[in-house]
Amino acid sequence: MRQFKKQARVMLIDDNYNHLAGVKELLSLESSFDVVASTTSANQGINLVKKHKPDVVLMDMNMPEMNGLQAIQEIEELGLDTKVLALSAYDDADLIFRAMKLGAKGYVLKTMAAPQLISAIDEVANGKVYMPPILTARFFDYFQKSFKEEKIAQQKAQDSNYLADLTQREEEVLDLLTQGVTYKGVAQQLFISETTVKTHVNNIFQKLQVNDRTQAVLYAINHGFTSKRQARMGSSAVTATV
Numbered sequence: 001m002r003q004f005k006k007q008a009r010v011m012l013i014d015d016n017y018n019h020l021a022g023v024k025e026l027l028s029l030e031s032s033f034d035v036v037a038s039t040t041s042a043n044q045g046i047n048l049v050k051k052h053k054p055d056v057v058l059m060d061m062n063m064p065e066m067n068g069l070q071a072i073q074e075i076e077e078l079g080l081d082t083k084v085l086a087l088s089a090y091d092d093a094d095l096i097f098r099a100m101k102l103g104a105k106g107y108v109l110k111t112m113a114a115p116q117l118i119s120a121i122d123e124v125a126n127g128k129v130y131m132p133p134i135l136t137a138r139f140f141d142y143f144q145k146s147f148k149e150e151k152i153a154q155q156k157a158q159d160s161n162y163l164a165d166l167t168q169r170e171e172e173v174l175d176l177l178t179q180g181v182t183y184k185g186v187a188q189q190l191f192i193s194e195t196t197v198k199t200h201v202n203n204i205f206q207k208l209q210v211n212d213r214t215q216a217v218l219y220a221i222n223h224g225f226t227s228k229r230q231a232r233m234g235s236s237a238v239t240a241t242v
Helices: 017-030 042-052 068-077 093-102 114-125 133-161 168-178 183-190 194-208 213-222 225-241
Strands: 009-013 034-039 056-060 083-088 106-109
Touching: 009 017, 009 042, 017 034, 017 114, 034 042, 042 056, 042 068, 056 068, 056 114, 068 083, 068 093, 083 093, 083 114, 093 106, 093 133, 106 114, 168 183, 168 194, 168 213, 168 225, 183 194, 194 213, 213 225
Parallel strands: 009 034, 009 056, 056 083, 083 106
Antiparallel strands: none
């Protein structure tokens, strides 16, 4: 028995009435899609999505009361099988990235030819992701750049996260611990009691979120603390020589 392709149910949200009417007429005349609803309001659009549960929503990104990014997020939170195809007049890489990150399954420009728009809706309706070739390279360049920047920021935050919380005295204690000096030796070099050293060490453990001296020393080494100490020593040596 021959199986016929399911007719995709499409909904349109665009605050530009003329563009909205033009797309609606285009899809009615040149495609097999069933346009179940259309609106110029994003808020009303969310309610219509709940009511009609369309396969695809063609969502304008530049909306007055609620922008397209917020609308995408709200539609995703509904937990329906509705897929959003972002629509915009701008080929902004950041906007594309944010739309896709929030759940959009594609991004198309308002200047696209009719056959391309129909093809985009069809691919998204069938579980694919669509982006015109003119935007693909720009999107992935931006994605890779953003990913690298995010990893660098996370690494920097991790590297400076706990060591920056140490007081100057705690840094001095940790500095000596990384050199293998005993608690008694630390007390002698810093002219403080061994009990005070243990208090500083306990504070260091808490701030670095470690359980013992070995973990504290490893954390310091892995996060560049010893290199900072060596830099200070080198600077002192240069000063002394001068």
